[in-house]
Amino acid sequence: MIMVLLIVLYLSAPALSKLCNQDKQVLLQIKKELGNPTKLSSWLPTTDYCDTIWEGVACVTDSNNQTCRVDILYLSHLNLPKPYPIPPSIGNLPYLNYLYLIDTNFFGAIPSSIANLTNLNYLNITYTNVSGTIPDFLSHIKTLVSIDFSYNNLSGNLPASLSSLPNLGEMIFTGNRISGAIPDSFGSFSEELILMRLSRNRLTGKIPATLAKLNLRFLDLSRNMLEGDASVLFGSEKDTVQINLGKNNLAFDLGKVEFSEILAILDLRHNRIYGTLPQGLTALKHLTKLNVSNNNLCGEIPQGGNLQRIKVNSYAHNKCLCGSPLPACTLVN
Structure with missing residues (x-):
């Protein structure tokens, strides 16, 4: 019985290889845009990201059980030799559900290409040096359930448009340099929102009366x-x-x-x-x-x-x- 199973796995290996190559070039481009960090040495063009271990990558099979696509990208403690911007190529992973960029010396603005991730549920960019404002384009990713941008160098005002996200349950912007008032529109979040952390910023003004609705x-x-x-x-x-x-x-x-x-x-x-x-x-x-x-x-x-x-x-x-x-x-x- 074991021998039969081994034969089946051997015969199916080439098919799996073809199924698991859809996002390979994107991942290799991300690696290149990060200066080929040592921690991503498992990302090799000769292996498949789904049926081998690629650091920080997990996959999901599509609804037709035909292809494996990147579902989770978890990049943390990369120890980059110098600061790099967040790779714009991340926006070319259309099946991405979880994006975690943690404790790495990224710099610059959050790339607009992230708006292309129309299946994204969890967006976590924490303990980095990214700067600029919280992007308004986040309001276009209607699938978002959680946004965590804690402990970065973000500044500017809170985008009023975030309240249009119908599924948002968590919003965490702790430890930045965000200023200005809390928008009145924040009282219009859906009932899904149960957690809001805006501490350690530079917010001013009065708390909107609309927040009584939350x-x-x-x-x-x-x-x-x-x-x-x-x-x-x-x-x-x-x-x-x-x-x-x-x-x-x-x-x-x-x-x-x-x-x-x-x-x-x-x-x-x-x-x-x-x-x-x-x-x-x-x-x-x-x-x-x-x-x-x-x-x-x-x-x-x-x-x-x-x-x-x-x-x-x-x-x-x-x-x-x-x-x-x-x-x-x-x-x-």
Whole structure:
């Protein structure tokens, strides 16, 4: 039986070879555009990228089971001898579903050829030196589920057109130099969007009231220069698990805010938030991390729930916040 299987595999090998050559020249061109890095030494013209191991390449068979096409391109830690731009040839991989370019010294703008990847679901360009603006052409790739551009040198404004992506579930732009206001259109994202991380940028202005329409599970706008009312981001009807607004210039009455019942992490430190801590915080069974330090809060910390388990420094440096775990409130006659 084993011998029969070996014969079948041997006879089918030439056919598989033909089926797995559709994207070979594109991959070899990508390798060339990167200066033939050592880590891609497995990319050889004499082998097939689907039935041998090519570093960072995985394949999928088309719907007719006729050809193998590149489905995943994962290029990380390439240790290029000098900075290179992202290879424009990547846009010639029409079946690409996952594109990961990680921790490599790419430079320059994100190439417009990526707009040709009309089947792309996951776009991850992180820890590189790419610069320029977040490209508006991303709005044309309607299949996108996740965009992660964290820790690059991107600048300019957030493209308002991103909200037209019908399937986008994750948007991560942490650690860039993005400036300007959050577009009003960001309140028009579909219900698929559950994660938005825009922290460690240079965003300014007020948080748009339109964001009240979003039901985000994870939101991080920390370490920007946002100001004004952020209460639109909260609500008892939402499914928020984590919200981080720390180190901005936000100012609103926290005492009037209602929270998601599954909220686990709330970080509001270093703002100008005023009012009292809401009694509703005591009902949050999943709340494990809370930081409201360095604000203008006043009054007694509500007793109950997990609030007394929170570290003292998470309540520190407020106007007149008191009560366990802080010192007791002083009675005024």
